[in-house]
Amino acid sequence: MPATGTVAGMDAAPFGADSGGMATNVMILGAGFGGLELATLLSERLAADVAVTLVDQEDAFVFGFSKLDVLAGRCTGDEVRIPYARFAKPGVEFRRERVVAIDPAARRVVTDAATYDPDLLVVALGAEYxxxxxxxxxxxxxxxxxxxxAARLRDELAAFGGGRVLLAVLGIPFKCPPAPYEGILLVHDALAARGIREASALHIVSPQHAPIPVSRxxxxxxxxxxxxRGIEYTKRHRVYGIDPARKMAQxxxxxxxxxxxxxxxxxRVPEVAVRAGLTQDGWVAVDPLTYGTRFPGVYALGDCAESGIPKAGTFAESAARVVAAQIVREVRGRGGPERGGKGLCYIEYGDGEVGRVDVDFLAPGGPTAPFLGPTRAYAAEKAQFGAVRRARWFRS
Known part of the structure; x- marks a missing residue:
């Protein structure tokens, strides 16, 4: 039966009603890399056969790597925000709502504005801090x-008088494996530009055995x-707490x-996913080949899901292609599967240079991750990477 919304105690029209009730209702929770790409793919491949509702509690999208631009002073916080109001795709409706409950067995979603019963549900709620x-x-x-x-740290670096800077990865997993190293390299640049690098000691600490474990x-x-750059690096160690009064890391x-x-x-995974019974070992458990959960008709992708692949936007985008193929098969009864596990990662090295890693976790014979650069050419390519997706999702 078509999904319906109940708003403020009143029955709303079915959100697939414009297609005569024949459309398959698909609900996507979360409009990050994965949610935006999946909604776009379903619009392209199934616009006449599905009614897609895309929900996010925020009013704007931000590329994760844009926060490094804010940290480096290349952009302001307002400049990196892309309003969801610019997202417009045939067969897709965006709703700014907060998800308050999920019943995956019944495929029921309750938000702060309505109750939905979609035919297919995709959980792409990301990870919280x-x-x-x-x-x-x-x-x-x-x-x-x-x-x-990022803006607060940028301002702190501008006022910093020099001294001991400690950057620590406080837990695993975390989004974007290169980000800690990009951050410390940008801190180095910021202090060097102010002429106080020699008066400072930089140290990065991580529980991992390597910066990018998949790529030697x-x-x-x-x-x-x-x-x-004279930056100390300590592997396989973790900071468990800090004492701000004494300025000691523990x-x-x-x-x-x-x-x-x-x-x-x-x-951590959003609490609403925990309450829904979707999690196992702290994250939403999925089939790594299909991104299906243990509940029929319910998928999960992106940073909230545990598929054996790092949490990063390009891997969420890859997962969206897998889920889109699964939904096409469910709706039309035909079409082949798509293999996920692929992505590319740009790494900021400071001084205008960027490296690139092309990763395929499901390659025959095991994961592959060749490294290219760093060069200024990849900095331009990274900018183009963002521009292409911005145009694809937001036409801007």
């Missing part, structure tokens, strides 16, 4: 994984870049002083 998970961090640390956080080439290139068995602490915050 748990600032309080690391003691002292919320009050005494800085981050650049939010637009506001990219990891080696990043480690060389850190060494060339490890398992020792402490380290700092003057400026920057953290990659602990990530």
């Amino acid at each position: 748990d600032m309080a998970a690391t003691p002292g961090f919320a009050d005494g640390g800085f981050e650049y994984y939010t637009v506001a956080g 080439e990219a990891s080696a290139a990043l480690e060389r870049a850190l060494a060339e 490890y398992k068995d020792h402490e380290e002083p700092y003057d400026l602490f920057i953290g990659i915050p602990v990530h």
